[in-house]
Amino acid sequence: MNSYKLLLLALCMALFTNAQENPNSGEAKEVILPDFVLVFSKTSGFRHKSIEKGMQTIREIGRANNFVALQTETSADFNAENLNNFKLVIFLSTTMDVLNDQEQEVFKNYINKGGNFMGIHAATDTEYDWPWYGKMVGAYFENHPRQQKARIEVVDRTHPATVHLNDEWFHFDEWYNFMNLNPDVNVLMKLDESSYDGGTNGDNHPIAWYHTYDGGRVFYTGLGHTEEAFDDSNFKQHLLGGIEWCLGRK
Numbered sequence: 001m002n003s004y005k006l007l008l009l010a011l012c013m014a015l016f017t018n019a020q021e022n023p024n025s026g027e028a029k030e031v032i033l034p035d036f037v038l039v040f041s042k043t044s045g046f047r048h049k050s051i052e053k054g055m056q057t058i059r060e061i062g063r064a065n066n067f068v069a070l071q072t073e074t075s076a077d078f079n080a081e082n083l084n085n086f087k088l089v090i091f092l093s094t095t096m097d098v099l100n101d102q103e104q105e106v107f108k109n110y111i112n113k114g115g116n117f118m119g120i121h122a123a124t125d126t127e128y129d130w131p132w133y134g135k136m137v138g139a140y141f142e143n144h145p146r147q148q149k150a151r152i153e154v155v156d157r158t159h160p161a162t163v164h165l166n167d168e169w170f171h172f173d174e175w176y177n178f179m180n181l182n183p184d185v186n187v188l189m190k191l192d193e194s195s196y197d198g199g200t201n202g203d204n205h206p207i208a209w210y211h212t213y214d215g216g217r218v219f220y221t222g223l224g225h226t227e228e229a230f231d232d233s234n235f236k237q238h239l240l241g242g243i244e245w246c247l248g249r250k
Contacts, residue, residue, distance in 0.1 A: 041093065090120065
């Protein structure tokens with residue numbers, strides 16, 4: 001049995017035992033096992049300082065919302081036996097080539113069989129030579145101006161990742177300009193390029209989106225460059241909404 005499966009089994013047993021030892025006023029209590037999420041943060045290019053803070057935040061969100069997030073930077077963990085343990089894979093600011101050909105095929109099969117994907121920030125700065133991935137994540141990073149505050153237009157407030165937001169959101173981050181935008185994604189938020197310096201996508205500058213792709217659910221947010229972003233309550237709720245949508249909860 002692989003190490004991930006042993007760890008997940010141990011976590012499930014601990015949760016079940018705790019539920020049995022702490023009954024709710026003597027009434028039968030349903031045990032709802034958590035979903036398991038794999039957070040992949042391997043970098044072969046620039047490494048964001050916010051990765052560790054992002055992982056900490058995802059773990060904290062998970063403890064409060066019945067999912068368990070495990071982190072890896074080992075691409076060899078992208079094998080069928082391991083991935084089958086997880087309902088969602090998150091690429092947390094991965095950069096450049098992070099999977100070899102065999103690992104790519106395993107991950108594609110995972111999505112084809114109903115696995116789900118979430119990309120945060122530099123997930124679009126990843127796997128430029130893999131067109132399938134580019135269409136899945138929804139775009140590729142091209143460049144960015146200096147970090148600054150910008151106005152975000154929330155164009156769809158019906159999604160779990162945006163339902164808590166107003167029509168506009170002023171946020172400080174590093175704003176990516178994109179190339180090879182997939183026109184088939186559902187845009188949730190766009191940047192108002194008149195509100196900051198250095199935008200090159202014009203009126204169509206999506207910064208968060210979702211779609212179903214090749215068998216799985218896919219969500220991407222371009223926010224999350226800074227460590228401070230992961231302390232922002234709006235951003236944490238944005239992440240939670242994206243994760244819960246990917247998990248099929250909402």
